[in-house]
Amino acid sequence: MSIRSLFIPLILVFVLVACSPSTPAATSEPTRSSPSSPAFEPSKTESLVSAAGELARVDNQGAVEVSVTPVNLNNPEETLIFEVVLNTHSVDLSMDLATVATLNTDTGKSVRAAVWEAPRGGHHVEGKLSFPASVDGEPLLEGAKTLTLTIIDLDVPERILAWDLSE
Helix, strand or coil: CCHHHHHHHHHHHHHHHHHCCCCCCCCCCCCCCCCCCCCCCCCHHHHHHHHCCCCCEEECCCCEEEEEEECCCCCCCCEEEEEEEEEECCCCCCCCHHHCEEEEECCCCEEECCEEECCCCCCEEEEEEEEECEECCEECCCCCCEEEEEEECCCCCEEEEEEECCC
């Protein structure tokens, strides 16, 4: 067996390890699953959800996991901004998300995304998706109880993520 034939499997192992989700290392200290427990340590995802007022929404359809967290629902000013995280191992994420995303309210107002600020390509993309905060001179969220983000044709026909604004 040649040295060259040994390197190919080794390279494949490195690629698989680099693309697989990481798992936390085992610790000698037990952790409890209760936030009231002194040993409780929330995961990164739990911290993000808590810090964002439990506003993060995740859609796991198809080959792409989409996580969306509103940044400024309480104070939108000129734009509504959403932090978006896209993760996959099989789909190229080089698209402009602004061309496939729409915000709708239960009052019938609708607006298309204006800007997708993120690196192009790859399998793990994080960025900001921005929408105008007003429609025809009226605030998009005025009188709304529900806000719905629809993303079409990412890798499945439609993804719908919703927020209850009445809370």
